[in-house]
Amino acid sequence: MAEIQLRNVGKRWGSFVGVHNFDLTIADREFLVLLGPSGCGKTTTMRMIAGLEDVTEGEILVDGKVVNDLEPKDRDVAMVFQSYALYPNMNVYENIRFPLKVRGIDASTHDDKVRRASAMVELDDFLHRKPAELSGGQRQRVALARAIVREPNVFLMDEPLSNLDAKLRVSTRAQIKNLSHELAVTTIYVTHDQIEAMTLADRVVVMKQGVVQQVGSPTEIYDRPANTFVASFIGSPAMNLMDGKVLDGVFRAEHVEIPVDALDGPMTLGFRAEDASLAEGKGQITAPIYTLELLGDATMISVRVGGALVSVKADKAFRAEIGEPVSFSVPTEICHLFEAESGARIGG
Ligand SMILES: Nc1ncnc2c1ncn2[C@@H]1O[C@H](COP(=O)(O)OP(=O)(O)OP(=O)(O)O)[C@@H](O)[C@H]1O
Ligand SMILES: [Mg+2]
Structure with a gap:
């Protein structure tokens, strides 16, 4: 022992x-x-x-x-x-x-x-x-x-x-x-x-x-x-992290609008590639496709928002051209919030 x-x-x-x-x-x-x-x-x-x-x-x-x-x-x-x-x-x-x-x-x-x-x-x-x-x-x-x-x-x-x-x-x-x-x-x-x-x-x-x-x-x-730091170290791909601002209960960054349960101010929002999905109509993130990666069991779509590359896992049959606009559904409950300055997790 x-x-x-x-x-x-x-x-x-x-x-x-x-x-x-x-x-x-x-x-x-x-x-x-x-x-x-x-x-x-x-x-x-x-x-x-x-x-x-x-x-x-x-x-x-x-x-x-x-x-x-x-x-x-x-x-x-x-x-x-x-x-x-x-x-x-x-x-x-x-x-x-x-x-x-x-x-x-x-x-x-x-x-x-x-x-x-x-x-x-x-x-x-x-x-x-x-x-x-x-x-x-x-x-x-x-x-x-x-x-x-x-x-x-x-x-x-x-x-x-x-x-x-x-x-x-x-x-x-x-x-x-x-x-x-x-x-x-x-x-x-x-x-x-x-x-x-x-x-x-x-x-x-x-x-x-x-x-x-x-x-x-x-x-x-x-x-x-x-x-x-932990969020960006764990997972493949690592968690998507975006810097932005919360205003009137909505997290905003370029191409991004996600309702969140947080006070107004600068913030980093994160979500995992497998948690978001392609939106039928207009989702919370809408941006041109930066790149597509065929992984075999899935297709990884990347878009550039708020200075960061954001990846979303889509069906393996998904195909589109680089530059075409896509929209993602990013429900509030899958999002992780972090303090902008310290990077510490906010809430549970
Ligand atoms: N004998 C030493 N004198 C001074 N600094 C040292 C000494 N040994 C290690 N360090 C420093 O301590 C830090 C931690 O080293 P360590 O070998 O524990 O890293 P590690 O996490 O194992 O990294 P790696 O994944 O590269 O093996 C490093 O910055 C290293 O340069
Ligand atoms: Mg070592």
Whole structure:
């Protein structure tokens, strides 16, 4: 069992703040995903939990015990790095086996454990190869197997799928989710890919410039983003966001008029591409088509309004010319409102 508590954890290098005031309890067996753009502090947070980076402020607790001063090897945490750090002179088998040797695990169990772990990531046929003789994706799976074989209390995975091709990524993603469930291990997983976050996580932590923006289940984050940053980071495409003004209960921007339940003043309005639809007559947004994208299962229509590109998902059979006018129905109840200046969500 492993519950991890981060109590106001911070990391500074000189005056540069890498992670600010990270405060969260990660439940035993939870699958937590840290999500955010490059440089937002994901790896740094992981490295502090692993003990590879000193904490500048705050405390990290595992099962109620402060571990700030524990060496990485004493934390029972297995980390899969962004760069996978394999031993070049050992073959795949020996690389996977290495943690068992170091930890003095009964040698008679090694072969079984190594073969089970390598089978999980489909490396059975590559056990005799050296890392230099593997593709990037294969190396990444060796790193995964090496973490699995340890049967740790905590998995820390830093973009473990970043070098896999699209298809292998999806299947390995499913394997990881299944694995974490089967092994019943608390998992903290770093990615900048929001789809990976949505599909894997029990809870997602969205970070920006070292600061946590929102913590919630994938549904909460998707349905009720705390601010425009989260709204624009989650979803494919991201939420449509338009700057405008509310006047007499109507949100107005160029080509846009949507009744809203808000006080007068500047505001950012958002809605998701799949929530709006083509209007029969005149809808709330009317503008010339900027581009059409055929996605196979749908057609994505984009228009330019109020300085932003707005996308609406239409039927896969929809066709029109660029420049033709279209009108969308954007009902009040599907809209999200954000403060113009801070970007914070308004209302429920
Ligand atoms: N040793 C260091 N000294 C100074 N600054 C550092 C150091 N290590 C990381 N940083 C800075 O801290 C910030 C967070 O880095 P971190 O590696 O945690 O980002 P990340 O979210 O993992 O990004 P990526 O998605 O690119 O891996 C970055 O701006 C980085 O430049
Ligand atoms: Mg990183």
